[in-house]
Amino acid sequence: MSSIGTGYDLSVTTFSPDGRVFQIEYAAKAVDNSGTVIGIKCKDGIVMGVEKLITSKMMLPGSNRRIHSVHRHSGMAVAGLAADGRQIVARAKSEATNYESVYGEAIPIKELAQRVASYVHLCTLYWWLRPFGCGVILGGYDRDGPQLYMVEPSGISYRYFGAAIGKGKQAAKTEIEKLKLSEMTCREGVIEVAKIIYKVHDEAKDKAFELEMSWVCDESKQQHQKVPDDLLEEAKVAARAALEEMDAD
């Protein structure tokens, strides 16, 4: 899929003869190099998980948060350049609080996704700005129930049942497609997401990783929060067990 866009790839305001904007595609490559991020929509909510690759043994566990709350009812998991991700999250938080102060209710997830996507797209229109080097999975619970959106560096945003970005996205997508999401509760979903992340983690190329998960569901009272510690432990144990079973075959 990769091709060198010699000459047409110097600026985000240049099209190539075959109608591609190479800078945006290169930005997407930055996302593909980061740890896998998965989101799934279960019967009663959303579960998001991040494979946080540990670059240094001296890093404190629990630092380098990749999943952020954007408002009470929604959260965002970021893949790609972390600093770019911080900017997008800050913008999303500001959009959400602004909507609430004007309209008096929590921002609908569809609206939030549109605003974030517009903002990301904005940075692909001017030559003095570079596109964001990060993709974002946005999960939330509003009046219309739980919803999951993904925003790419090009500014595209679609709604999904299950989405994956980062290194292991192809493998993760295959695994997600095997799940029966419409019958799954979030409790079960947490276990499944952990299993998938452990599965797609490439032991050869990257050494250690830390699993970070969050959910918005009926059990969490439609608030976005980190998955409770005991459930997270249960998920990790189940995931490791599933891996060993696979290796044993």
Place this chain on the structure above:
Amino acid sequence: MNFIASKQPENRLLGPESDTQRTLYPYVTGTSVVALKYKDGILMAADMGGSYGSTLRYKSVERMKPIGKHSLLGASGEISDFQEILRYLDELILYDNMWDDGNSLGPKEVHNYLTRVMYNRRNKFNPLWNSLVLGGVKNGQTYLGMVNMIGVNFEDNHVATGFGNHLARPILRQEWHENLSFEDGVKLLEKCMRVLLYRDRSAVNKLQIAKITEEGVTISQPYSLKTYWEFSAFENPAQGAIGSW
């Protein structure tokens, strides 16, 4: 911007011809709030009246609200300013929650934030016309503070606003002691609220008592106090009255 003759006067103290607005007087007001520290936390009482001048117009105004996990805010004065303060605090608590770092704002922090807001507005001659009572418990520490529209703030074992300062606090000074039980605390608050009901013309006989402990906030359902009007001096009040002509 400098070329256009600006209609906006620089001086905010100018009278009616200035475009800027500032609070001059309150419209819908709540009367006293009384609060005290007890064994497990804070007890706070406020009636549910919203007066429009001398009319007791609104009778179901909730003047006490929980703030975050650890605090309870009671307000007297302009109700719309109270609602605005609740919005500021809502945003404050939301941003605090989004950090998700295991820490949350306690009553002392919220009280300090409110003091800054109230004092800064007063300095711009645009006050939020309220007297606020902020109580809470965090990590076993009980805190009770007050801040009013001119920015005066302090912390004490029992506080009151408005008429409560004159009628309730003397009772509390006599009868408050450390480690009150819940029942004794409620009895003491009801005693204060009854005096206020008899003597404060903007009091209504429909009140709520709120309690905040380490576990959380509970605000009671509205109820009424029993009053006694059979004093002999009230019998046949017109007896000694002499006609004016």
